[in-house]
Amino acid sequence: MTQTLTLRRPDDWHLHLRDGAMLQAVLPETTRHFARAIIMPNLVPPVVTSADAAAYRARILAALPPGADFTPLMTLYMTEQTDSADVVAAHASGLIAAVKLYPAGATTNSASGVRDMARVQPVFDAMAEAGVPLCVHGEVTDPDIDIFDREAVFIDRVLDPIRRRTPGLRVVMEHITTADACAYVRESDGTLGATITTHHLMINRNHILVGGIKPHYYCLPVAKRESHRTALVELATSGFPYVFLGTDSAPHTQANKESACGCAGVFSAPVTMACLAQVFDEANALDRLEAFASLNGPTFYRMPPNDATITLERGAPLDIPASLETGEGPVVLFDPGRPVNWHVTKA
Numbered sequence: 647m648t649q650t651l652t653l654r655r656p657d658d659w660h661l662h663l664r665d666g667a668m669l670q671a672v673l674p675e676t677t678r679h680f681a682r683a684i685i686m687p688n689l690v691p692p693v694v695t696s697a698d699a700a701a702y703r704a705r706i707l708a709a710l711p712p713g714a715d716f717t718p719l720m721t722l723y724m725t726e727q728t729d730s731a732d733v734v735a736a737h738a739s740g741l742i743a744a745v746k747l748y749p750a751g752a753t754t755n756s757a758s759g760v761r762d763m764a765r766v767q768p769v770f771d772a773m774a775e776a777g778v779p780l781c782v783h784g785e786v787t788d789p790d791i792d793i794f795d796r797e798a799v800f801i802d803r804v805l806d807p808i809r810r811r812t813p814g815l816r817v818v819m820e821h822i823t824t825a826d827a828c829a830y831v832r833e834s835d836g837t838l839g840a841t842i843t844t845h846h847l848m849i850n851r852n853h854i855l856v857g858g859i860k861p862h863y864y865c866l867p868v869a870k871r872e873s874h875r876t877a878l879v880e881l882a883t884s885g886f887p888y889v890f891l892g893t894d895s896a897p898h899t900q901a902n903k904e905s906a907c908g909c910a911g912v913f914s915a916p917v918t919m920a921c922l923a924q925v926f927d928e929a930n931a932l933d934r935l936e937a938f939a940s941l942n943g944p945t946f947y948r949m950p951p952n953d954a955t956i957t958l959e960r961g962a963p964l965d966i967p968a969s970l971e972t973g974e975g976p977v978v979l980f981d982p983g984r985p986v987n988w989h990v991t992k993a
């Protein structure tokens with residue numbers, strides 16, 4: 647039985663760092679284990695232009711803990727006013743790694759997202775031409791579509807048409823939660839990738855709703871039924887090359903989560919690597935964790951994998967602290983509610 651596991655240092659291909667006091671508090675939780683992360687642009691106001699991204703990047707670098715070796719991979723928040731030339735120049739200069747598409751109203755701070763995809767087609771075309779990846783929050787927002795169906799409907803109504811209209815556009819379907827999305831990405835010709843979060847590999851919708859509502863398991867896209875979770879675990883642990891880790895670690899204060907209208911988001915950065923080792927161990931796939939967490943993402947984004955390593959050990963159940971103190975109030979950590987027998991020993 648494997649007791650220790652050494653991997654190339656992982657990257658997080660979907661992360662929310664926020665700003666100000668929250669950024670200061672949560673950034674070390676990522677830099678402890680991860681070398682790079684795709685930084686989500688859904689601040690208030692969002693990171694829309696290359697100037698916004700440069701300023702946000704500088705704030706992140708200023709908040710790094712001493713000695714941290716971490717590269718934030720910046721993204722721009724696509725709006726109907728996004729300027730193709732700004733996107734292409736920002737990517738060519740290395741300032742941004744991708745552009746993020748939020749359908750308007752899909753999730754936290756997405757009010758300025760795109761309503762009419764036809765209006766941003768020239769930007770998609772320019773991105774395809776210049777090789778700029780598009781990160782997609784894949785849920786429709788139509789009020790008549792049930793929240794549990796929003797991802798599957800998005801594939802048919804929005805994502806597949808964008809990809810057909812824009813040959814060569816490299817798209818990451820982020821935080822997939824359904825067997826439908828797993829099947830769709832399995833047909834990838836290499837231009838489509840997908841990220842999966844730690845929590846969607848560990849919880850289903852019963853965890854949110856049975857025995858009392860658990861706001862700390864609520865995120866978007868919302869966790870689906872068990873058969874979907876199983877499909878996600880099968881895909882993540884399969885070694886399939888176009889699927890990789892995006893934690894979607896999304897801190898909100900305890901007060902904002904435990905509310906009559908609680909925010910969507912799960913804060914998983916501190917425990918993600920231990921939890922993933924548990925999931926891959928249970929699937930007899932520890933030898934594939936490195937592909938998922940450290941190799942497939944860099945290949946898709948056309949970056950080299952990290953040379954440094956991280957080591958995990960199997961042992962006594964991980965003691966997960968209830969919350970992280972931030973200048974804005976405590977943030978509750980993701981706890982899968984069952985033993986995690988792995989922990990990071992060297993990073």
Ligand code: NCD
Nearest residue numbers: 662753754865866896910911
């Ligand atoms: C994210 C957030 O809080 O910013 N929330 C979430 O539930 N995942 C937004 C997002 O990625 O959808």
Ligand code: ZN
Nearest residue numbers: 662686894896
């Ligand atoms: Zn997110």
